[in-house]
Every structure is written in C-alpha cells, then in structure tokens.
Amino acid sequence: MHKFDIVIIGAGASGLMAASKYREKNVAIIDSNGKIAEKIKISGGGKCNVTNVNVNAQNYLGDSTFISEILNDFDQNKLLSFLKIRGCTPILKKEHQYFCKQSASEIINIFRDEIKSSTLFLNQSVLSITKQEYFIIQTDREIFEAKQVVVASGGLSYPKIGASAIAYDIAQSFGHNICKTSPALVGFTVQKDQFWMKELSGISMKVQCKVANKSFCQDLLFAHKGISGPVVLNTSLYWQKGLIEMDFLPNISLKKYLKNSNKLISSALPLPKRFIKVFLAHVKINDKPVSAMNDEEIQKLSILKNYAFAPAGNFGYSKAEVTRGGINTDEINSDTMMSKLVDNLYFIGECLDVTGELGGYNFQWAFSSAKKLTL
Ligand SMILES: Cc1cc2nc3c(=O)[nH]c(=O)nc-3n(C[C@H](O)[C@H](O)[C@H](O)COP(=O)(O)OP(=O)(O)OC[C@H]3O[C@@H](n4cnc5c(N)ncnc54)[C@H](O)[C@@H]3O)c2cc1C
Known part of the structure; x- marks a missing residue:
C-alpha cells in the first residue's frame, strides 16, 4: 500500500x-x-x-x-x-x-x-x-x-x-x-420543423440568441446533426427545455429593406445566399424584393428577427465541453x-x-x- x-x-x-x-x-x-x-x-x-x-x-x-x-x-x-x-x-x-x-x-x-x-x-x-x-x-x-x-x-x-x-x-x-x-457548452439537435437548418451544414453566421434571461450575439454554425458554434454552446448552458429565440439579423432592422427593389437572394439582405434560399423555402415565400411582398409575406420574413424554436436535445457528453x-x-x-x-x-x-x-x-x-x- x-x-x-x-x-x-x-x-x-x-x-x-x-x-x-x-x-x-x-x-x-x-x-x-x-x-x-x-x-x-x-x-x-x-x-x-x-x-x-x-x-x-x-x-x-x-x-x-x-x-x-x-x-x-x-x-x-x-x-x-x-x-x-x-x-x-x-x-x-x-x-x-x-x-x-x-x-x-x-x-x-x-x-x-x-x-x-x-x-x-x-x-x-x-x-x-x-x-x-x-x-x-x-x-x-x-x-x-x-x-x-x-x-x-x-x-x-x-x-x-x-x-x-x-x-x-x-x-x-x-x-x-x-x-x-x-x-453543456454543446451543440443542439433540432426537431422536424427545423430540419431546414440541416441543409445549411457548413454555413457560419452571426446571430443573436435569447434563452431564459440571457442573450448572446456570436457565431452560429449549421451542422449536419443540428446547430453549433459559440452562440449555441453558450445558449446550451442556460437551456433546460422549451423555446429559444434567434435573431438572424442582429442589429439590423427589416424596416430599412421595405422599399428595397432587389430580390432577396441576390443580396437585398446581408445574409449568406444559401441561408436566404433555404429560409425562404421553409417559410414558403418566393424570392422577390421586399417592396413587392404583401403583408403576409412580410410577416413571414420578419420571423428572421425572432425565430423561436425548441431544440430537440443536444449532442451529448461525447461532444460537450x-x-x-x-x-x-x-x-x-x-x-x-x-x-x-x-x-x-x-x-x-x-x-x-x-x-x-x-x-x-x-x-x-x-x-x-x-x-x-x-x-
Ligand atoms: C474539447 C474541450 C475544449 C475545452 N476548451 C476550453 C477552453 O478553451 N477554455 C476553458 O476555460 N475551458 C475549456 N474546456 C473545459 C475545461 O477543459 C474543463 O472545464 C476543465 O478542464 C475542468 O478542469 P478539472 O480539473 O475539473 O477536470 P479535468 O481537466 O477534466 O481533469 C480531470 C482529470 O481526472 C481524471 N479522472 C477522471 N476520472 C478518474 C478516475 N476514476 N481515476 C483517476 N483519474 C480520473 C481525468 O482523466 C482527468 O485528467 C474544454 C473542454 C473540452 C472537452
């Protein structure tokens, strides 16, 4: 001994x-x-x-x-x-x-x-x-x-x-x-309604994410299993279950695009083109200028500012920091x-x-x- x-x-x-x-x-x-x-x-x-x-x-x-x-x-x-x-x-x-x-x-x-x-x-x-x-x-x-x-x-x-x-x-x-x-400090798996995110695997963009009384503005990384990146890792620390809210256009108001005559995918919005394409398909609007959208379409587009969803779960201890x-x-x-x-x-x-x-x-x-x- x-x-x-x-x-x-x-x-x-x-x-x-x-x-x-x-x-x-x-x-x-x-x-x-x-x-x-x-x-x-x-x-x-x-x-x-x-x-x-x-x-x-x-x-x-x-x-x-x-x-x-x-x-x-x-x-x-x-x-x-x-x-x-x-x-x-x-x-x-x-x-x-x-x-x-x-x-x-x-x-x-x-x-x-x-x-x-x-x-x-x-x-x-x-x-x-x-x-x-x-x-x-x-x-x-x-x-x-x-x-x-x-x-x-x-x-x-x-x-x-x-x-x-x-x-x-x-x-x-x-x-x-x-x-x-x-x-914790781990990626999220997503529910069926958010499977559109899986089509964006590899894309990274800055978003703001709110969870409980915390808010983080950092990079989001779309992954083939779900979502990850610093903003998600931090959010995972405070998420137990229920909704989180994402703003895909942090610090940008959609109002300033209301009179814009460019189609969305061809750069009206400062977002990756592939993201806009997949998002528009998800909310079922055709690619067109914001100025040509009706109220219902603008309403759908405005979800970009407060997209609320409940993650399905997380990637588990094998990936958690x-x-x-x-x-x-x-x-x-x-x-x-x-x-x-x-x-x-x-x-x-x-x-x-x-x-x-x-x-x-x-x-x-x-x-x-x-x-x-x-x-
Ligand atoms: C991929 C990854 C990246 C990270 N990056 C960062 C970062 O950049 N910044 C940051 O602040 N934090 C980071 N972390 C978190 C950080 O590493 C941990 O919070 C920190 O190491 C915890 O320190 P600890 O001493 O408590 O445990 P650990 O550093 O995990 O050490 C515990 C030790 O105990 C040993 N052990 C466990 N069970 C037994 C047993 N039964 N018998 C004998 N030995 C045992 C383990 O082998 C290990 O060596 C990261 C974590 C991971 C997984």
Whole structure:
C-alpha cells in the first residue's frame, strides 16, 4: 500500500494547480490517462483559452456568492501573472479571450515543472474511497492511504479522454448531494420543423440568441446533426427545455429593406445566399424584393428577427465541453474547499455545481478553486 499525506485524484487543470500549491508536501496524483492535462491539450483548438478579460459570477451557473468568494481570491489577473512569471504570456483574442501564443503545451509544460516533487500514478483509475483513521483509495491496480484527499477528477464530458463519474460517486458515498448533471457548452439537435437548418451544414453566421434571461450575439454554425458554434454552446448552458429565440439579423432592422427593389437572394439582405434560399423555402415565400411582398409575406420574413424554436436535445457528453450541475456547493466550505460533511476531503474544479460560459471561464474556475484549497 502507498502512503501519502495528500492524494489528488485527477491530473487535469484543477488537480495540477492543487499539486503545484502543495509541492512542498508528500503528494500523490492519480489519473486514469497515460498523460497529464489531456483536456488542456485539446482545449481552445489546441491553444487553450485559459481565461477572459472579464470574469465574474454572472458568467457561471451556480451559487453566485460561493463562486465570487473563490474567483475573487485568485482572479484572471492573478492567473495571468502566475503563468507569466513561469514564462507563458497568453494573448488576447476576439471576445476578450486569452489564448496561448503557440499551443496549450506552454501551460502543460509549466505544470510538468510545478509538480516535479509529486509522485504521479498514471494509467490507473480510482474506483472508490473509504475512510478509516485515514482515507483508503482503491484504484484498479493498487491501494493508497492518505491523510487528505483532493477530488479533482472533473465531470462527464469527453469520456474518450478520461472523464468519469468518480467525483460524484465519491461525494455520494460520503453523503453529499449531486445537483442534476447534463451536457453543456454543446451543440443542439433540432426537431422536424427545423430540419431546414440541416441543409445549411457548413454555413457560419452571426446571430443573436435569447434563452431564459440571457442573450448572446456570436457565431452560429449549421451542422449536419443540428446547430453549433459559440452562440449555441453558450445558449446550451442556460437551456433546460422549451423555446429559444434567434435573431438572424442582429442589429439590423427589416424596416430599412421595405422599399428595397432587389430580390432577396441576390443580396437585398446581408445574409449568406444559401441561408436566404433555404429560409425562404421553409417559410414558403418566393424570392422577390421586399417592396413587392404583401403583408403576409412580410410577416413571414420578419420571423428572421425572432425565430423561436425548441431544440430537440443536444449532442451529448461525447461532444460537450463541460458538465452542468455537480456536487452541491452548499456542502463545501468556500474558505477551504473542504467537504462540510467529511473532514480532510476536498472537492475542486468541474465536479462542483459551477459551470462557466464559453470563453476561458471553466479553466479560470478550475484554477481558482484549486488555489482556494487550504489543506
Ligand atoms: C474539447 C474541450 C475544449 C475545452 N476548451 C476550453 C477552453 O478553451 N477554455 C476553458 O476555460 N475551458 C475549456 N474546456 C473545459 C475545461 O477543459 C474543463 O472545464 C476543465 O478542464 C475542468 O478542469 P478539472 O480539473 O475539473 O477536470 P479535468 O481537466 O477534466 O481533469 C480531470 C482529470 O481526472 C481524471 N479522472 C477522471 N476520472 C478518474 C478516475 N476514476 N481515476 C483517476 N483519474 C480520473 C481525468 O482523466 C482527468 O485528467 C474544454 C473542454 C473540452 C472537452
């Protein structure tokens, strides 16, 4: 049996930051993957969108007081300086997002260095934890004993790179409650009435999308399975079921086209031609100038400004960037990240009921919650 003071479950974003914080201690990190930081590696198109210019609790689903208390201690500026001091200066790109200059390896290499004093156990999956005098951690290969355990094993998204339900299983086995989990930051499948969208596979255009009391104006990508792109991913975080509303002509009034004498497809509207063609067929109007349309046709055309529909579902955990829901944060001490139910058991990162929007918010959360650990 291996004996350590601290065992960290998960060598992802939050687990690595936790190990970096406690590198003077006797720490083991266990991960089911053969390499550390597999999600960081593929994130942000390989460049890791590590944080955002503006980060606050409103960018997250979850208890805003709990979230603020954690973000305030280690905010985006502290994260950026942490990286900069260690030789990585993320650059600002569109929509206030910070990405690595060349590749996500810039961040992974920092953590490789930071965790040198920890003992890494890769290619082994934690199966369960029990508590006697100390914690007993059973993996599929060995047994560990630890005085303190940090669960940093993330959510259910991207099972092909190691995601598992172990954080929820451990939490539940110690009496914690799990807020319902579901895939988020994920594309939508569409109902029959929206099958016209599937004909547009490959087209990307800026739209405004309203869901619950949130509104996003970003790119929509039509896909052969349904719809995706940043606007849909963000919308998916707040959508449970029911209608969402899309404005395909954000910041443009249809009124200014009322006297227009160009046919729609031949460029009267600033939209991709293929989109207009398919949309007109969907609402059953012929291609003609707006000035030649009757009231009923104008009414149908105006749906472009507030197209309301209910998605059928989403593309599932295999495509979702994150898991919405998780361990109930009422049961976690926000000063230490320790369970309020079990001494010396800690939960950080995505396994908690805190989920960020697209834009670097989820790594910020993973790193901030790890920094908040007080072991
Ligand atoms: C494709 C993709 C792109 C993304 N891009 C971004 C982005 O650009 N910006 C952003 O902010 N967020 C992004 N995210 C979200 C972000 O990656 C996560 O929110 C973040 O990694 C969560 O950190 P974590 O430490 O909680 O979990 P993870 O980073 O998922 O780490 C958990 C670790 O635990 C391990 N593990 C799981 N179960 C077990 C077990 N039973 N035994 C042992 N080990 C186990 C896993 O192998 C994994 O290494 C992206 C996610 C995906 C899937």
